[in-house]
Amino acid sequence: MSRFRQADSKPETRNSELQHDSPDVVLLHGWGLNAAIWADLAARLAPRFRVRALDLPGYGTCPACRPYTLRGLAGAVARRAPRRCHVVGWSLGGQVALAWARRAPRQVGRLALISTTPSFVQRADWPCAVAPQVLEEFARALAADHPGTLRRFLALQARGDERGRQVVAALKRRLLEPGAPPAPVLEQGLKILLTVDLRAELAEVTQPALVLHGERDRLTPVAAGRYLAQALPAARFVPLTGCAHAPFLSQPERVTEALQEFLDE
Numbered sequence: 001m002s003r004f005r006q007a008d009s010k011p012e013t014r015n016s017e018l019q020h021d022s023p024d025v026v027l028l029h030g031w032g033l034n035a036a037i038w039a040d041l042a043a044r045l046a047p048r049f050r051v052r053a054l055d056l057p058g059y060g061t062c063p064a065c066r067p068y069t070l071r072g073l074a075g076a077v078a079r080r081a082p083r084r085c086h087v088v089g090w091s092l093g094g095q096v097a098l099a100w101a102r103r104a105p106r107q108v109g110r111l112a113l114i115s116t117t118p119s120f121v122q123r124a125d126w127p128c129a130v131a132p133q134v135l136e137e138f139a140r141a142l143a144a145d146h147p148g149t150l151r152r153f154l155a156l157q158a159r160g161d162e163r164g165r166q167v168v169a170a171l172k173r174r175l176l177e178p179g180a181p182p183a184p185v186l187e188q189g190l191k192i193l194l195t196v197d198l199r200a201e202l203a204e205v206t207q208p209a210l211v212l213h214g215e216r217d218r219l220t221p222v223a224a225g226r227y228l229a230q231a232l233p234a235a236r237f238v239p240l241t242g243c244a245h246a247p248f249l250s251q252p253e254r255v256t257e258a259l260q261e262f263l264d265e
Contacts (some may be wrong), residue, residue, distance in 0.1 A: 007079065022048065023050070023052065023086055023109070024081075024086070025051050026085050026087045026088070026095075027042060027052070027053040027054065027089075028090065028096050029053070029093050030090045030094075031190070031193060032175070032180075034181070035053040035060055036174045036177045037056055037170075037175075039053075040170075040248075040249070041256060041259075043250060044256040045260065045263075047261060048264070051087075052082070056077070058181055058182070059185065060189075060247070061133070062080075064188075068189075069104075070096065070192050072098060073091075073096045073099070074100040075097050082107075084107060085108065086110040086263050087101065087108050087111055089112070089114065090114040090115055091114070091115050091116065091219075091220065092117065092192065095192075095198060097113065098111070098113070098118075098198055101207050109207065110208050110210075110265075112259055112262060114212045114213075114247065114255070115214060115217055115219070115246070116211070116213075116220070116228060117228065118197070118199045118202060118228060120194070120219075121134075121193070121194055128223040128227060129220070129224060130218075135194050136194070139191075142186055143183070146180070148179065150175065150180055150186075154171040154172060156218060157219055157247065158171065159244060160244045161216055161242070161244035161245075161250050162216075162242040162243075165247045166249070166250070167246050170246075193235070196237050199231065203232075205232055205233070206234060208234045209229070209232045209234060210235070210236060210238065210259070210262040211232075211238065212255060213225025213239060213240065213244060215240060215241050215242070217243070218244060219245045220245065224235060225239070239265070
C-alpha cells in the first residue's frame with residue numbers, strides 16, 4: 001500500500017506495516033512552491049497515514065488546468081486524489097482545499113488549513129490581509145525578474161519567524177528541486193490571490209476543520225485564521241507562537257502533533 005507520494009513525479013514508497021484502512025491524506029502546497037515543500041512533514045505523517053503530496057496544476061510535472069481559476073484548481077486536484085481522503089492545505093493550497101471541500105463533501109473528510117485566509121488582500125470590510133498593492137507589485141516584477149521575485153516572496157513568508165533563516169533556506173531548497181514554475185502559472189496564481197474572497201462560502205464547508213496559523217504571519221495575519229475558524233461550522237483554531245507563514249517548517253514537531261491528533265479523530 002502506498003505511503004507517500006512526493007511531487008507527483010516520484011515513485012511511491014511501499015510500507016507493508018501500514019494498515020489497509022489507514023486514512024489517505026492529501027497535502028496541497030502554496031503559490032510559487034511545489035509538492036516537495038512537504039517532504040519533511042509527509043515523512044513524519046507517513047507511519048500513520050497514506051500521504052500524497054500533490055503538485056497544483058502548472059507546478060512540477062502536473063500540467064496547468066483551463067480555466068486557471070480556484071474552481072479549476074480544485075477540480076483538477078479532486079480528479080487526482082483518492083475517492084475519500086483528508087486534506088491539508090497551506091496558503092493558496094488552503095483556499096484550493098476549501099473550494100474542493102465545498103464542492104465534494106463526500107470526497108473530503110477532514111480539513112486542515114495552515115496559514116489560510118478567505119481573502120489574501122484587504123477589502124473595504126476586510127482589514128485582515130496585505131494591501132492589494134503588495135501582490136500587484138509581485139505581479140509586475142515577475143515579468144522583469146522571475147527568479148528574484150520568487151526569492152522576495154519566500155523572504156516575505158519567513159519574515160518575523162523566530163526561525164526565519166531556517167525557514168527561508170528550506171523554502172529555497174524545495175523551490176529549486178524540480179525547478180521554478182513558469183511565469184504564466186505564477187501570474188495566473190497571483191490573479192487568484194488578488195481576486196478570490198471565500199467569506200460568503202465558508203458556511204457551506206461543513207467538514208471538521210483544524211485551522212493552524214502562525215501568530216507572526218505577515219502575509220496572512222493571524223486575525224484571518226481566527227476569522228476562518230469562527231466562520232467554518234465545525235472548526236477549531238490553534239495559534240502557533242513564534243511562527244510566520246510556514247509553521248510546518250518552523251515548528252515541524254508541533255504541527256505534526258496537531259495534525260496527527262486531528263486526523264486520527
